[in-house]
Amino acid sequence: MKAVKRSWSDVRAETLSPGVIRRYVHGEQAMVAQFALRAGSGVPWHEHANEQISVLLSGRVRFEFGSADAPDVMEAGAGDTIVIPGGLPHQVTVLEDARVIDVFAPPREDWIAAQPVEAPDAG
Incomplete structure (x- = not known):
């Protein structure tokens, strides 16, 4: 077992x-995961x-939870945390x-399978 150090600037965007x-x-x-999000953009319904x-x-x-027909709405700003159950x-x-x-826990295997991240240097 070995600890690994990565810099966000070295991680593929x-x-x-x-x-x-x-x-x-x-x-x-x-x-x-680190996200940079521009006003007006978003992440569509998923689970x-x-x-x-x-x-x-x-x-x-603004987060919306549940269903598109009658979502639970929650706005969040700097300093807020949101816990989303699986x-x-x-x-x-x-x-x-x-x-x-x-x-995310466990890791998002769908992300890993679609866009594998380069392995860190072994040194």
Whole structure:
């Protein structure tokens, strides 16, 4: 077993859609993602088995949970955290340019399979 150090600047940035940029690193049991989000962009309705904790570093976003027909709405800004249980449908609308850290447990295997992250240097 060995500790690994990564710099966010060395992690490949992925543009998921206009205004949504993601970087992530993962271990065996958890994943940390950093998002740069532009006002007016968003993440469409989805769900995953992974528990998610979102930490708003800056900006403002609106989360909607449950169903598109009658969602539970929660706005969050810098300093707020949102805990999203696995299996809960949700979407995000970016109200102000934002930086968000998301923690997933276990790691998002769908992300890893679709866009493998380069292995860190062994040295």
